[in-house]
Amino acid sequence: MRPKTWLRAALAVTITAAAGPPVFAQKAPSKKKSTTPWQDCGHGVSAHLSMPIAAQGVLLEVELLSAAPLAHLKADWDGHELPFWQDSAGKNHQRALLGVDLEHESGNNNLELSAQLPANETFACSLNVRVNLGKFPVEKLTVEKKFVEPNPEEVARANHERQHLKEIFATVTPNRLWTGSFRLPLDGTRSAKNFGRRRVLNGVPGSLHSGVDFPALAGTPVHAAQRGRVVLAEGLFFSGNTVVIDHGLGVYTFYGHMRSTSAVPGDIVEKGSLLGEVGATGRVTGPHLHWGLTVNQARVNPLQILSLPLS
Numbered sequence: 001m002r003p004k005t006w007l008r009a010a011l012a013v014t015i016t017a018a019a020g021p022p023v024f025a026q027k028a029p030s031k032k033k034s035t036t037p038w039q040d041c042g043h044g045v046s047a048h049l050s051m052p053i054a055a056q057g058v059l060l061e062v063e064l065l066s067a068a069p070l071a072h073l074k075a076d077w078d079g080h081e082l083p084f085w086q087d088s089a090g091k092n093h094q095r096a097l098l099g100v101d102l103e104h105e106s107g108n109n110n111l112e113l114s115a116q117l118p119a120n121e122t123f124a125c126s127l128n129v130r131v132n133l134g135k136f137p138v139e140k141l142t143v144e145k146k147f148v149e150p151n152p153e154e155v156a157r158a159n160h161e162r163q164h165l166k167e168i169f170a171t172v173t174p175n176r177l178w179t180g181s182f183r184l185p186l187d188g189t190r191s192a193k194n195f196g197r198r199r200v201l202n203g204v205p206g207s208l209h210s211g212v213d214f215p216a217l218a219g220t221p222v223h224a225a226q227r228g229r230v231v232l233a234e235g236l237f238f239s240g241n242t243v244v245i246d247h248g249l250g251v252y253t254f255y256g257h258m259r260s261t262s263a264v265p266g267d268i269v270e271k272g273s274l275l276g277e278v279g280a281t282g283r284v285t286g287p288h289l290h291w292g293l294t295v296n297q298a299r300v301n302p303l304q305i306l307s308l309p310l311s
């Protein structure tokens with residue numbers, strides 16, 4: 001019998017330390033500039049995607065250049081409107097982030113752009129994005145029954161918390177709170193490679209792992225990846241002591257399994273601010289930090305935001 005949706009969604013963060021530390025990359029994410037050509041949308045407007053072909057869980061950047069200011073700019077992707085910000089290099093240079101969800105269906109998709117030009121002219125442009133299946137590993141484990149068979153009270157709690165997080169991620173703060181590039185949440189770490197891993201626990205398939213894990217000693221300081229507003233700082237059933245930061249424009253970072261937290265909901269934190277300490281709270285078997293990134297409700301690999309110069 002297949003597990004219920006809430007269980008599949010939560011299993012990925014229950015025992016991330018069970019099989020030992022993840023494999024780490026030898027190099028930091030590349031900062032090489034995209035060579036994808038710009039698309040002429042007419043009316044003096046050009047559009048650019050950082051990649052026209054993307055795998056599930058990938059983060060893309062959208063850019064628009066126009067000869068004249070644009071009004072009522074809209075971009076629709078997968079049923080969500082992407083918010084733009086003005087690039088610091090010029091007033092007619094607009095940018096946005098496009099997240100391809102971890103479980104987005106493969107195939108051809110369109111990013112639909114529209115805006116109003118001076119003299120009440122309008123333009124519409126469609127950019128094709130080919131989504132390929134992600135190449136995510138599968139890991140089979142045998143664990144204690146408590147990790148895969150919560151009692152009814154625990155099920156109700158997990159469902160309530162999952163809905164609360166869904167509502168948080170669906171809220172789009174209209175202004176950008178971050179400045180510049182993002183950073184890793186732990187000092188002295190390298191890039192974890194377990195994003196998207198699917199665990200099969202006691203023969204029961206779990207969900208794809210929606211973040212990356214950094215194994216570290218309990219008490220290791222956890223830092224904010226960028227400036228933003230703390231929107232959640234509390235103990236959750238699966239992810240333990242958890243902090244969620246709203247960076248504006250639909251961008252959220254998630255920090256789980258902490259031993260303790262110093263963040264307070266409503267507070268504005270700066271890049272590098274102390275959020276708490278690495279721990280082993282929630283459904284885990286060892287200390288580590290689970291770090292996630294949600295962009296306009298799409299779960300994407302958080303390591304990819306590190307390579308974007310988000311000025």
